[in-house]
Amino acid sequence: MFSVALLGPRIFKGLSCFCVISRNLCSRIFNGDDVENGFGRIEDFLNESWKSSNVGYDMEGTTSAMYDSLGSSGVKGDLGQGFIDEVKSDAERILEILHQDGPGFDAKPVLSELGVKVSGLLVREVLFGILKTINYGNKNRCAKLGYKFFVWSGEQENYKHTTDTYHMMMKIFAETEELKAMWRLVDEMIEKGYPTTARTFNILICTCGAAGLARKVVERFIRSKNFSYRPFKHSFNAILHSLLTLNQYKLIEWVYQQMLVDGHSPDVLTYNIIMCAKFRLGKLDQFHGLLDEMGRTGFSPDLHTYNLLLHVLGKGDKPLAALKLLNHMNEVGFDPSVLHFTTLIDGLSRAGNLEACHYFFDEMIKHGCVPDVVCYTVMITGYIVAGQFNKAHELFTEMINKGQLPNVFTYNSMIRGLCMDRKFDEAYLMLKEMESKGCNPNFLVYTTLVGYLRNAGRLSEAHEVIRHMVEKGQYTHLLSKIRRYRRC
DSSP states (O other): OOOHHHHHHHHHHHHHHHHHHHHTTHHHHOSSSOOOOSOOOHHHHHHHHHHTTSSSSOTTSOOGGGGTSOOTTSOOSOOOHHHHHHHHHHHHHHHHHHTTOBTTBOHHHHHHHHOOOOOHHHHHHHHHHHHTTOOTTTHHHHHHHHHHHHHHHHTSTTOOOOHHHHHHHHHHHHHTTOHHHHHHHHHHHHHTTOOOOHHHHHHHHHHHHHTTOHHHHHHHHHHHOOOOOTTOSSHHHHHHHHHHHTTOHHHHHHHHHHHHHTTOOOOHHHHHHHHHHHHHTTOHHHHHHHHHHHHHTTOOOOHHHHHHHHHHHHHTTOHHHHHHHHHHHHHTTOOOOHHHHHHHHHHHHHTTOHHHHHHHHHHHHHTTOOOOHHHHHHHHHHHHHTTOHHHHHHHHHHHHHTTOOOOHHHHHHHHHHHHHTTOHHHHHHHHHHHHHTTOOOOHHHHHHHHHHHHHTTOHHHHHHHHHHHHHTTOSGGGHHHHHHOOOO
């Protein structure tokens, strides 16, 4: 238990109360695994940020991110539209030449004769152009063309590859299943003094994890001890944090043991990650043991620790204990934020206690916290899961009136709810509405609408949605998947 000497009697009393209550949740929250009922909520919002940034671009073809940071020879600062258009034009010419490469035609000398100025922006534009065209039939050729251009561009004067361009080439190798080539590229990065970062690790762990080699990736990064993982104080925390974003909970346990063997002491961040992993794995006894150990070793809970505790209480349907914990946070100088209330509401929503969700939603506003789009979406999704479509629609209207713009997750929940209520015409209109407001549907939005239409026997309308998706150039590489998709 947290020591009285460390935390003081009021803190000890508050957390002691929490620990006793939460220990009783073990049999109620878990049945050995962490299978979520209903729709994904908080985890979706948190994970999406990494999914959309793991290579710096999204798969819909948006390349705006590549203009944020250019290569070492790129122009920094205010980019004129003329410069951007010129780069895109040069990239298209290069891609045309690369696609002619083969027996009797070597693209390299032809590229050299073009006389284009090679910059980080140009290299990334070309590599992204190759990346988004990869499919099962052309993957080997795309890998070869991508690497040929990568090597050629790296040989040009006044240009040097950046870590980001290495990551782009790694992603091409990952998508084409060229694992050995991807590892050779990592070796080259290290030999040339490039920092191997969290993004390097994430690309490797995602790719090799699918091939059953995730542990080998981790072992190699642990042994290397020379990669740059700011702002973490040591590489073990960086690895643990990356594994947490990838839901690799069992690997987290193993890395933690290796960390202790290597002589590193855990800090608050370490404890937060390990406790989260134990919770996800349903090992609540070990979760509480770590909570006790954290206090004994002299660490006070931070805002992330409290966030995790609120999630545990929410999923355990313990609103009274959660209220006491929120009051305790105020007493010790931690003002609960929108994130804390949202995490609690999400947990209570998963437990089916919408009355408590509504109470804490109102309490949050009383405490001066303005609900953001994530909080509204969690509330809306909770009502939809419970079949309370009218209340979901009321909240949807309220959030817009309060100036909170719906995001893709909000729209997906609303479209799902309309489909569940068999209001398919309204659901399709909402799809058009989100597009008109600049919110691009993700693949889940399309599969949700298509799946429900098919299950309702409205096949022609389902095909119309697919045609609409293709006409917009969205997810054409996943067309075969959506045609097989069925909503359970």
